[in-house]
Amino acid sequence: MRRFMYLALWTIFVFLFVGLVQAQDTIKIGFFAPITGPAAADGTSAKHAVELGLKEVNDAGGIKGKKVELIIYDDRLNPQEAVAIANKLIEKDKVVGVVSGSYSGPTRVTAPIFQKAEIPMVAGYAVHPDVTWDPTQKKPNDFIFRNGFLGEVEGAAAAEFAVKNLKAKKISIISMDNDFGRAISAGFAARAEKLGSTILTKQMYKFPGEKDFRPFLTRIKEGNPDLIFAAGYYNEAASIVRQAKELGITAQIMGEEGFDSPKFLEIAGPAAEGVIIATNLDRDDPRPVVQNFLTNYRKAYNEDADMVGASSYDAFMILVDAIKKAGTDPKAIQKALLETKDYNGLTGKISRFIQGEVVKPVQIQVVKGGKFRRLGVVDNPEVITPPLKQ
Amino acid sequence: MLIQQLANGIAIGSVYALISLGLTMVYGILRILHVAHAGIYALGAYVGWFSFRLIGDFWLSLLIGMAGSALAGYFVQRYLYSPLLHLPRIAPLIVSIGLFIAMEETFRIIAGPHTLTYNARVGLGDLSIGNFQLTETQILILFITGLILVILWAILTRTRTGLAMRACAMDAETTSSFGVNVNAIIAINFLLGSAMAGAAGVLIGVYDNQVWPTMGSIPAYKSLAIVVLGGLGNIPGTVLASLVVGLAETFFIGVVAIPFPRDAVAFIAMILVLMFRPYGLLGKA
Amino acid sequence: MMSGYLITILITVLVYAILAHSLNIITGHAGQISLGHAAFFGIGAYTSALFYTQAGVSFWVAVPLAALVAGLVGIFLGIPCLRVRDDFLAITTMGIGFVVEAIFLYIPFFGGAMGIGGINLPHWFGREMTKSEYFFLILIVFLLLLLLDRRLGRSWIGLAWSSIREDEQAAEAMGVDLVRFKVLAFVLGSSIAGLAGGFYAHFLTFIMPQNFGFGQSIVILCMVVFGGIGTRWGPFLGAIILGVLPEISRPIMEYRTLVYGVLLLAMMRFQPGGLLGEESILPKMLRRFQSHSSEKG
Numbered sequence: 001m002r003r004f005m006y007l008a009l010w011t012i013f014v015f016l017f018v019g020l021v022q023a024q025d026t027i028k029i030g031f032f033a034p035i036t037g038p039a040a041a042d043g044t045s046a047k048h049a050v051e052l053g054l055k056e057v058n059d060a061g062g063i064k065g066k067k068v069e070l071i072i073y074d075d076r077l078n079p080q081e082a083v084a085i086a087n088k089l090i091e092k093d094k095v096v097g098v099v100s101g102s103y104s105g106p107t108r109v110t111a112p113i114f115q116k117a118e119i120p121m122v123a124g125y126a127v128h129p130d131v132t133w134d135p136t137q138k139k140p141n142d143f144i145f146r147n148g149f150l151g152e153v154e155g156a157a158a159a160e161f162a163v164k165n166l167k168a169k170k171i172s173i174i175s176m177d178n179d180f181g182r183a184i185s186a187g188f189a190a191r192a193e194k195l196g197s198t199i200l201t202k203q204m205y206k207f208p209g210e211k212d213f214r215p216f217l218t219r220i221k222e223g224n225p226d227l228i229f230a231a232g233y234y235n236e237a238a239s240i241v242r243q244a245k246e247l248g249i250t251a252q253i254m255g256e257e258g259f260d261s262p263k264f265l266e267i268a269g270p271a272a273e274g275v276i277i278a279t280n281l282d283r284d285d286p287r288p289v290v291q292n293f294l295t296n297y298r299k300a301y302n303e304d305a306d307m308v309g310a311s312s313y314d315a316f317m318i319l320v321d322a323i324k325k326a327g328t329d330p331k332a333i334q335k336a337l338l339e340t341k342d343y344n345g346l347t348g349k350i351s352r353f354i355q356g357e358v359v360k361p362v363q364i365q366v367v368k369g370g371k372f373r374r375l376g377v378v379d380n381p382e383v384i385t386p387p388l389k390q
Numbered sequence: 391m392l393i394q395q396l397a398n399g400i401a402i403g404s405v406y407a408l409i410s411l412g413l414t415m416v417y418g419i420l421r422i423l424h425v426a427h428a429g430i431y432a433l434g435a436y437v438g439w440f441s442f443r444l445i446g447d448f449w450l451s452l453l454i455g456m457a458g459s460a461l462a463g464y465f466v467q468r469y470l471y472s473p474l475l476h477l478p479r480i481a482p483l484i485v486s487i488g489l490f491i492a493m494e495e496t497f498r499i500i501a502g503p504h505t506l507t508y509n510a511r512v513g514l515g516d517l518s519i520g521n522f523q524l525t526e527t528q529i530l531i532l533f534i535t536g537l538i539l540v541i542l543w544a545i546l547t548r549t550r551t552g553l554a555m556r557a558c559a560m561d562a563e564t565t566s567s568f569g570v571n572v573n574a575i576i577a578i579n580f581l582l583g584s585a586m587a588g589a590a591g592v593l594i595g596v597y598d599n600q601v602w603p604t605m606g607s608i609p610a611y612k613s614l615a616i617v618v619l620g621g622l623g624n625i626p627g628t629v630l631a632s633l634v635v636g637l638a639e640t641f642f643i644g645v646v647a648i649p650f651p652r653d654a655v656a657f658i659a660m661i662l663v664l665m666f667r668p669y670g671l672l673g674k675a
Numbered sequence: 676m677m678s679g680y681l682i683t684i685l686i687t688v689l690v691y692a693i694l695a696h697s698l699n700i701i702t703g704h705a706g707q708i709s710l711g712h713a714a715f716f717g718i719g720a721y722t723s724a725l726f727y728t729q730a731g732v733s734f735w736v737a738v739p740l741a742a743l744v745a746g747l748v749g750i751f752l753g754i755p756c757l758r759v760r761d762d763f764l765a766i767t768t769m770g771i772g773f774v775v776e777a778i779f780l781y782i783p784f785f786g787g788a789m790g791i792g793g794i795n796l797p798h799w800f801g802r803e804m805t806k807s808e809y810f811f812l813i814l815i816v817f818l819l820l821l822l823l824d825r826r827l828g829r830s831w832i833g834l835a836w837s838s839i840r841e842d843e844q845a846a847e848a849m850g851v852d853l854v855r856f857k858v859l860a861f862v863l864g865s866s867i868a869g870l871a872g873g874f875y876a877h878f879l880t881f882i883m884p885q886n887f888g889f890g891q892s893i894v895i896l897c898m899v900v901f902g903g904i905g906t907r908w909g910p911f912l913g914a915i916i917l918g919v920l921p922e923i924s925r926p927i928m929e930y931r932t933l934v935y936g937v938l939l940l941a942m943m944r945f946q947p948g949g950l951l952g953e954e955s956i957l958p959k960m961l962r963r964f965q966s967h968s969s970e971k972g
Contacts, residue, residue: 036495036932038604040503074928076921079879079886080687084922087680108792109881128789130881136793177651177780178788179883203643204781206651209608211598212405214398215644222391235505239598246516246525247394266507267599303504423762470940474947479762480708481947484900487893488939495933611769611889618766654777657770661755664767668759 026069027062027328029319030089032082032110033101033312035074038208041263042233042308046101046124047072048301049309052293053316063324071095075106082106086113095119096328097319101312104128104179115141120334122319124312125257127151127180132356133389140355140389143334147315147347147358149280150386151183152190154256157362157378158229158278159191162254165364165376166276168192168227172200172220172251174240175231176207176258184231184256191383192229200225210236213243225251233258234306238267245271252276260307265370272367276375280347281310282363284374289346307347314346357386394522395644396637401528403636404535405594410613410620410628411538412586418559418623419579422471422479423614425486427587428606429493430466434459434588435595435605436497439508448510448596455592456585463584464577472576490610498603505602508595527597534593535629538586542625545582555579559623612656619660621673630671635659682806688918689813690875695898695910696820697867702896703905704833705860706840707756708765711772712895714752715865717887719745719872721779724791724882734797738873745869746862753861757854760843772892779884790883794876813874820867824907836860840905897939903949912950 031050034043054070062068071093073085082102089095090113098114098121100107107126112134114121123131125148132144149157162168171192175185181204189199200223203216217240220228228251230240237259244253257279265272283294293313297305319333321343326332343350348360361379365372378384413427438455445451470489474482514526546552554575557565566572595601616635620627635656642648642655663671698712719741726732726740752771759767779785796804797812804812827833835856838846847853876882894917902913920938924931946955 035929036498038607040498040603041505044503072928073925074931076932079881079883080875081921083879084680084683084687087678087683091678091680105790105883105885108790109879112880130789130792134793136795179790182788201647203647204649204651206653209604210652211600212398212402214401215395215640218391218394218398219644219647235600235602238600242599247523248518263505267505269507269509269599421762423765470944474944477947478904480702480900480904481943483765484897485940485943487897488936488941488943491936492933492940493936495930495936499929499933611773614766615770618763622762650781651777653773654781657773661767661770661774664759664763665755668763670763 026067027323028069028071028093028095029316030071030073030085030093030095030098031101031316032073032075032085032089032098032106034077034103034106035072037076037078039077039103042103043074043077043101045306045309046312049293049297049305049313050099050101050316052296052300053313053320056296057320063320064327068320075102077103077106079105079109082110083113086110090114090117090119096323096330097121097333099312099316099319100124100126101308101315102126104131107131111141111144115143118143118334119330120145120319120322120337122147122315122337124148124315125308127183129183129389138390142338142356143330145318145337145353145356145358147318147345147350148257148311149360149362150187150357151180152187153357153384153386154278154280154362155184155187155189155231156191156383158184158254158256158364159188159195159197160378160380160383161276161278161364161376162188162227162229163192163195163197166227166252166254168197168225168252170198170200170223170225171227171229172223172225173202173229173231174213174216174220175202175204175229176210176233176236177204178207180258181207181231185229188229188231205232205236207232207236211239213240214247217244217247217249220251221247221249227252227254229254231256231258234261234264235267238264238272241268241275242271254278257281257307260365260372262304262306265367265372272370275367277365277367277372278378279307279363279365279372280360281307282348282365282374282377283372287344289344293346310346318343318345318350354386355389359385392645395640397522397524398644399637399640400633401524401531401636402640403633404532405590405597406612406616406636407629407632408531408535408538408590408593409587409609410616410632411535411542411625412583412590413613414617414620414623414625414628415542415583415586416580417617418625419555419562419576420467420471420475421623422482423486424471425483425610425614426466426489426493427583428610428613429490430459430463430584431587431591431609432497432601432603432606433462433493434591435508435601436501436591437588438592439506439595439601442508442510448512451510452589452592456588459588459591460581460585463580463587466584467577467580472573490606494603494606501603503603505600507599508592508601509599510596512596527593531593531597534589538589539625539629542582546625551575551578608653612653615656615660619663619670621667621670624670624672627670627672634671679806682810684919684922686806686810686813686874686878688915689810689817690871690878691895691898691918692911692914693813693817693820693871693874694868694895695902695914696817696824697864697871698895698899699905699910700824700827700867701860701864703899703910704828704840705836705857706843707857707860708761708768709864709892710765710769710889710896711775711892712768712864712868713887713889713891714772714775715745715749715868716872716875716891716895717775717779717882717884718748718865719869720876720882720887721785721791721872722869723873724794724876725785727795727877728791728793734877738870738877741873741876742866742870745872746866749862749865750858753858753865756861757857769889769892772889776884776888779887786883788883790881791876792881794880794882796877809878816870816874821907821911828907832856832859900949901939901942903951903955906949906951909949909951916950 437458620631898913903909
C-alpha cells in the first residue's frame, strides 16, 4: 500500500513538470472551459472543436508565419477558478486574446478582468447579457465579443417562427432554471405575446440533473396547447420529448440551441422526430466552412459535432481572423473585431457586432429521419438585431 | 389528470426507493453516511451498459451490473470503511466524499464525458388505460422495488443471516460475543446493499436512456435525505419516505405549481417532519 | 507589488481559511456536524451585494451587515437544528443549504438565476483599493479571528463546547445549558461565514446562487477535516492545501479533479485525524523533535 502511495505521488509530480516545458516564439491565445466536473461534456466538445481549429490554422502555416499556441485551462465551472485563470492568462501567459468555451458563470466573472487589462475575449456560447456589458458604469465591455446569440434574440426568433410559420396560438413554456433558460424563455414569451399568441403556462425545472418531467408535462397536457416551447440542454430536452410522447402529448415541441447535439437525437430516439429547434448551426449549409468542419470533426474525434463545439470553433476563428488582419497587439485586435463585417462563420454569416453582440440570422431546424435538417431561417432584422443595452 | 399525477408520483417515488433501500441497509449496520453509494449506483449503470453493448441482453446486463456494484461495494467496505469504524463518523464521511468524487472522474476519464444511451427493451410492453399511462420500465421499476422488498423481508426474518444482521444493527458488540462473525455479516450486508444500488443504476439508466458520469450527483444527497426522513436504517420507513417525497414533489410541481425547485420541496418536507419526529417517520430513538 | 494571479489565489485561500475556521467553531469545537455551511457564506455574500448595489451602502458598512444578517439567520436556522442530533443534524443542515440556495434562485429580489453583478472592491482615500490592499485587509481580519478563536478556546465557552462535543448528555447533567451554547456556536460560525461571504462577493464582483450550493459546503467541510478538525491551525492548513491544489495541479488538466478526490480519500483513510490531528504524523514528528531537542538541552 505504501509503495503504491509513493508511486501515485511521483506520477502526480511528473505530470506537474511535463506541463511546464513549453515556450518559443508563438502567438498565444488563451482558452478556458469546464473540462472536468459537472459540465465536462460541453467543455470537452468546446476544447475538441477549438483544437481542431488550431490544427487547421497551424497546418496552413499559422498567422504570418508564426504558429498559434493555445493555452488551455479547466475552470470546472467554478467562477473563482475562472478569476485565477483570467489573471494567469494575462500575466503569466501573456496571451493576445482569449476564447471562452465556458458557461455564463465563469465567463461573466472574467469579462471585467479582460476588459480592464484590455485583452479581447470572444465568448463561444455564454449567454449572460452582462458578459458584454458593465452594469456599474452602464457601458459596454468593448473588449468582449459574443459569438452565440443573446438568449432574448434566439427566444424571440423561435417565437417568430412558432407564431408566423407554425401558427401556434396557445403555447406552454417549460424552461431550465438558469440564466440561459430564463433569458431564452423570456425572449420567447415577449415576442409570442406581441404577435398575439397566449402563453398558457410557464414552468421552471431545476438544472442540472432533472430527469422526471412527467408532473410538468401532465400539467401542460391539461391546457392542450398547440405548441410547447422547451428551453434546456440536450440531456433534459431528450427526457422531455420522450416523456411527452409516453404521456400521449401530440402538441408540436419546439426547442433551441441547447437541443442541438447528436446526443439529443440518440437519447430521444424516435421521440425526437418532428421536433423543431432554433439554433445557430445549419448542417445543410453547403458552404465549405460548414461541411469541412462537420467532416473533420467526425474524422478527428469519431463523433458528430454539436452546437457548443461549433460556437467555440467560430469564436476561436473570429479571433484568429482579427489577428490576421491586425497583428498581435491586443488593442489592434480589438479594433479589428469591432470592425468585423460580413464574416463568413461556421454558425452563419456575421454581419457585424453591436455592443459586442453578434448579428446573424437564426437557423430553424427540424428533426427528420434522425437528423437535424434545415426548415427555415429567421432574418427579420426587428428580431435578430440585439436590443441596445442601457 | 390527478390520477396521472398520482401515477407519476408513485413512479418517481419507486425510483427513489430503489436507490435508497441499499443505502439504508448499509447505514443500519455500519452507521456511515455512505455518499459513495451513489457512485456505486453509477458504476452499476456503467457496468450494465458495457455488458449490454457486449451481450445485447437486458436481463443479463442487469445481473452483471448488480455483480459489479456488489464487488465494488465489498472492496469499499473492506478496505476503506472497516478500518475507520472506531473513529468519529466524520472521517468515513470524508473518505466517502473523496471516493465519490474520484469515482465520477474515473467514469468520465474511462467512458468519456458524454451521455451514453442504454437503449434496452425489456419486453414487457407499456400499460395504457384511457388517459393513464405507465411505461414498461416504470412497471419494471415498481416490480423490482417490490421484489427487493420481499426478498429483503425474507432474508431478514426467515434466515439465520438475517437474524444476525438485525442483531448487528442493534448491537454489534453483543452479537459478536454470541459467536456471530460480525465482519462476515457486515460484508454480506454491504454486498446486498451495493447490488441493489447496481440494480437501481441499470434500471434508471434504461428508464432515462441515459448513463453519464455525474448521474450519481443528485441521488447522492437525495437518497440521504430520504433515508433520514424514513428513520436511518429503517427499511419500511425508507419506502414510505420515498413515496412521500415522490408524491410531494409531483404534487407541488404538477398540481399546486409552486415555482420552487424539486429538491427544496423535498428538503422542506424533510425538515418539517424532523421537527416533529427527530428520528424520522418510522425511526426510534 | 505581487502579481494579480498570486493575489487572486491568496485571497481565495484566505476566504476559505475564514470559512474553514467558522465551520470549525460549529463542527470542531461544539461538535455539531454541518453539511450546509455554504448557505451562510451565501447569505453574507447576498446581503453585502444587495446593500451595496441596491441601497448604495458602502463596502465598509455592507460587509459588517453581512456578518450581522448571517448571524441572525444562524439563530433562526439553528433552532430547528437543536431538535436533531448526529447524522440527522448533518442531513438537516444539508437540507437548509438546499432551501437557502433555492430561495436565492427563485425569488426575483435576489437576482434569481442571473445573479448580482457590479459589486466592486472597496474605496478608500478617494480611490478603489488595489487587490493587494484588499488582500491585506482580509489578512488582518483573519488574524483578528484567529485571536478570537484562541480566546474562546481558553474561556469557559470553549470548555462548555468541548463538554458538549465529548458527551452531550453528560454535559447537560453537569448543568451546561445545551441550547444556549449550541446556538452560540451556530451564530458565531454563521456570522463569520457571512463575513467571508461579504469579502468574497466584492472580490468576485458577480455572484450567483450556484456558488453557494452543496458542493461548496462539502469543500469547506473537507478543508476543516483535512487539516485536522477541532485544532487551531488545521482548518487554515486545510484551506491552504485544498485551496491551492486545483491551481498547482493545472498541468495535469483532465486528472486534477480525480487527484483531488483521491487525495481526500487517501488522507482520511490513513490520517483520519487530519494533518494536525492528535494521532497524525505531523504532530508526532513535531513532538519527537521537541523531546529530542529538550533532551539535548
